[in-house]
Amino acid sequence: MRNVSGFWKVYSANRKGVIGLGLVLFFVGVAVFAGLAPFDPSKVDATRTWLPPNRVNWLGTDWFGHDLFSQMIHGTRVSLFVGVFATLISAIIGTMIGLLSGYYTRLIGEFLERVVDFFLVIPYLPLMIVLVAVFEATEIPIPILWIVIFAIGVTGWSGTARIIRSQVLTVKERQFVDRARTIGASDMRIMIRHIMPNVFPLVFANVVLTVAGAVLAEVTLDFLGLGDITTISWGMMLHFALSNNAMYRGAWWWLIPPGLAIILLVMGFTLIGYSVEEISNPRLREKKF
Amino acid sequence: MTALLEVDGLKTYFRADGEYVKAVDDVSFRVNKGESVGLAGESGCGKTTVALSLMRLLPSNASIQGGRILYEGQDIVSMSDRRLRKTRWKEISIVFQGAMNALNPVKRVVDQIAEPMILHGDVSKPAARKAAERLVELVGIDKTRAKEYPHEFSGGMRQRVMIAMALACDPRLVILDEPTTALDVMTKTQIQQLVKNIQKELDLSTILITHDLSVIAETCEKVAIMYAGKLAEYGDVVSVFKAPLHPYTEGLIKAFPNIRGSRELPASIPGTPPNLLHPPAGCRFAPRCPIAGKECEALPPDKTLETGRFVSCWKR
């Protein structure tokens, strides 16, 4: 599976992966073409509030008359954006720490391992909430969206670090690394040229799964009111739904669709992640000879 | 003499993307009571598949597509699952390569040996454990070690444990699949000796599967040479090794250096075995055979000589 076309051949045979990819691509498409939404999501219409789905508003309206269908479409952008960028941060931090702590097993490695363990043990949601709350309170002029991205990124790297570390340790044992060293290859060169390619598939799977987690985290933070109240996101929609007692007013059209969208997007990334994992682990593959 | 085991035209194929890989294609041989038969051939020739077929332990993508396996007159291929389970281990048992993970890592050795005893016999757990300990001693391991776990034993000892386990229900036939391949020379010899002794003492029939002819030469009475899913030659060990009939057997023997023989460089057989997905129409060895001729483009006849020897070749 050295090349891209070979990889695609195997990947496309895996049903999970194809469905996952389809879901993600669908949402990416929606996000890109969000401008085609029937209404401006922030447009209010006091005459059309609390309406269930109808011909004009396909998903009904909320307490202020916003068209929920358009809101849903625009919400896709926020979820994808935050999910991807937060994961980028997590991936970079996690990879660096993982590589370093795996390769240097003595002092640096031990210390870094403790750091990773510390972060694994700290409950991530309260920490994220605190980070966001603290940063918002300091009134540093960073847009709230980026504060959220930063908070999620900084709390979500430990899983990646752990996987990379264990992969590095495994690969390190293998003989070709010793051989490269005897030829005189420098440490950094070894890490990049020899360890990374072997480590890559599992890491890729892990990163994709991290995106899934980041999307869920973003939704939760928004729901709790910690995100940017002016942006429209699925989490924010649910936040307003709850604060306006949608539950008790039986406004299922306000509460259910955002949840379903979240499920599908998260599942999309999760399926991709699991199928890549399955492909890289020969034992888990469907066919066995 | 009625055969204990008679394999008649066995065909075992693997399913691959809608087509069949003919791993075992019309193989027949027999094993008599108390006889030790060696099954030799290079990797991929189908010998392990034969072994797994005998006990119907094939993976889900393989199946027996033809032939019969008669054990004491009963056809294993068409046996019901219930009867098959009763036959397994009690009548025929198998010893896998000990270097593999053939022993359950979380169960004590004594319990693994006792397990089939309790299953097949009407034995109580303590009695089975005692019997297991005796078996452990029989294969040359100290009785007190029986309650340890597999990871606490070396490769050679694990192989002994598997032999002890195979004998648990007093079977008539034991199949040994590459029993010494992954062991060092010293241990190899020990295990070979052990197998020989046990076979004599218990009057066991054995089928020993290996690519190493020297092991067969040491421990077996008869030998069957397989190539590309088919039987090339069969006969008693001495005559086959001294005067091989099939060109492939010749090549195999030449590949092993002989300490006493003339100082020749061992010769390897040029070429590679055929693709079993679409095997050639004629003799499967023809592409690599030094004496192949025009007639070898058709499947060679199976010649059984009066001496009991069998060979599948046009030229011999």
Place this chain on the structure above:
Amino acid sequence: MPGDPARLLIPRGRAIDPSIMERMREFYGLDKPIPIQLLAYIVQTFQLNLGYSFYYKAPVGQVIAAWLPNTLVLVGISEAVAIVLGFSVGAIAGWKRGKRFDIISTTFGLTTWSMPTFWLGIVLIMVFSVRLGLFPVGGVRTLELQYANIFQQLADLAAHLILPVITLTLVSFAEYLLIMRNSLVDVMTEDFVLTARAKGLTEQRVLRDHVIPNALLPSVTTIAIALGFIVGGALQTEIIFSYPGIGMLTFQAIEFRDYALLQGLFFIDALLVIIANFAADIIYTYIDPRVKLQ
């Protein structure tokens, strides 16, 4: 700074002497810049000084101790059910890999795992409490009810617990399902499984005596890791169901900027996770004979 904690300590209505406020701020380290405070609280968490809660006007330890049992009951029951359910369904799914049971159960698990915990809670409340009126909407006990006996008390508790437990269980069980399924599939390819079959054991016995004991090994380690993420889920569940546990307490502590309480909560959370990990390690040494206690 909004929500100045020092303000909360002074009883309302009283004229505030600025110098007293200053001194209090100094005492609690509130005059230092925020990043220092953040660092200070991470550092202080390691000292056992749990401090004093601003909001509740009581020692932090006391406040936490009052609210902790509710969470332990909720999380304890939910995780126990999730583990048992996840492992058993996962084992069958792995054994029948590729067949209908596997596909349906894995898909179901993946779907509930992909749900935001709070959303599931909302949906359940909407269906069962608001529409059907079957279960109470929140809290842990019905305030107006005077319990006639212990059974009534337990019944009331159960009624309040059902929806939160279902929420937390559904969201967590998929992880256990998947790890058991995958480790089972791994184990099934091992040679000792072939040996077990060769001995004449029925498929069920092979599964029960050889496959599952080995498949449990990596599954137990996962429990330890999964427990670390429980707190996030429990927090959401408690908020939605107004359940008075430490998740809810954490949220309030953040809302009211009660840093001392927050410190203590973080500490307790981390402690619980460490204990759970430790317990999992110990259990692992018992089930895997290759690993000895150090």
